[in-house]
Amino acid sequence: MLAPMTRTAHTPASSGKQMLSEKVYSHLRDAIMRGSYAPGDALKPQDLAKEQGVSLAVVREALVRVVGEGLADRLPNRGFAVPAFSDRRWQEIAEARLTVEPVVLRMSVERGDVDWEARVRAAHHRLARTPAYVPEEGEYYSGAWSEAHRAFHRTLLEGCGNPVLLETCDRMWTASELARRWSAHRVPDRDAACEHRRLEEAALARDADTAAEVLARHLTQTAAALTGSTPHQPAGKA
Amino acid sequence: MLAPMTRTAHTPASSGKQMLSEKVYSHLRDAIMRGSYAPGDALKPQDLAKEQGVSLAVVREALVRVVGEGLADRLPNRGFAVPAFSDRRWQEIAEARLTVEPVVLRMSVERGDVDWEARVRAAHHRLARTPAYVPEEGEYYSGAWSEAHRAFHRTLLEGCGNPVLLETCDRMWTASELARRWSAHRVPDRDAACEHRRLEEAALARDADTAAEVLARHLTQTAAALTGSTPHQPAGKA
DNA sequence: ATCCAGCGAATAATCGATTATTAGTGTTAT
């Protein structure tokens, strides 16, 4: 599957045909996930409308959708804003993932078919061959690596065959990524590549217990790395 | 000296303070959950706007939120509609709950404090004392019982102390209730009250394993009762 | 009789403008 990030809406079929609110929505979502706004920043409908060349209603609809996904906060009569995740919030998200994902992975390993195996191999290959950092793309993970990383973890879980569970995991992943983006700019080096390789091996060997345990450790270490390394500003506010 | 009245003397917080979209949203949500619309029914913005006495934009915003919660489908350029859950969809939801809720319940039982224990007792008491059916409220569970039922299960899980997990469970519960409403009008009598009592007992006895297992059976039986019994369309009824 | 093109009503999507609420600023009374 191709990444929806690099979307070139240029063909006549997609440019004039798609609903405006959809385009504005995905643009807004990408911008927030990309870190274009600082946490707490106000998302002003008027500015966005002018930027995108659309009316307020369209922007408003997109904003409501974004709020529904937890990628923005809505303050009644005070507009929309990028959420400012507290340290506590981040821990809750990490714990939720740690609670759910290993269980789903276990299901996935037990149920995945040959096509799933093939997709896992492909996703891991792509992840392993994608450089995590590129100098010109800022100090954070490269966009390509982030997408490959997401795709790998997503693919691992897809064997479970349950869209409801997958959507739940997607939602948590999104929240996790957003929180991570603003928790620390660089994760202290750990051998993530090795962990991913071990995940792939356990999954393809149909060793559900090992896979679940490796994933749990993977998530635990990610959480520890972020909560351990204090961000730039230890927030003292609620 | 406290006379901050300028010229718009509005009554204290009761009259027109809440956002319209919020009111329309909750009304719409309740109507769908209550079963006021049949699955597949179109949700026409114009009709709703006239009914509620508001403009299209407000209705539209509410509809987008409802779609975000999975309580309505959006068909591009074809408007909004009440989702028609397939049997498969219902099974997926049931399985997702079965996968996640027992794990969360285990956490809850292990972590819940005394306040949580008290709330569990209270919620169970209310559930046990609320009649499941009332003649004048149609053929389905009474509104009061549905709410008490939801509150009991919710309270059981609340001990986990993780809002992210709780929101995940809420979402699944909502989807489950909606699907159930249209899967069968009456669940063949089983001793749900007994199951609830056993859940309460295990939870308060801090027996996490038993509680999780009882919940798993509870969910399995609910699922079985619905998929086993005839769906809402008795096509070959002669 | 059946199938496809073209017309027309219904309605989804969008827009531009209006009203209501909030936050900031300056003023005045203590």
Place this chain on the structure above:
DNA sequence: ATAACACTAATAATCGATTATTCGCTGGAT
């Protein structure tokens, strides 16, 4: 000098109307 009040500017929320798309229908050709 400070604190409360009044005023103003910004913008959130809502509305009424306009444009674009889909669906159903009629009519003609095969």
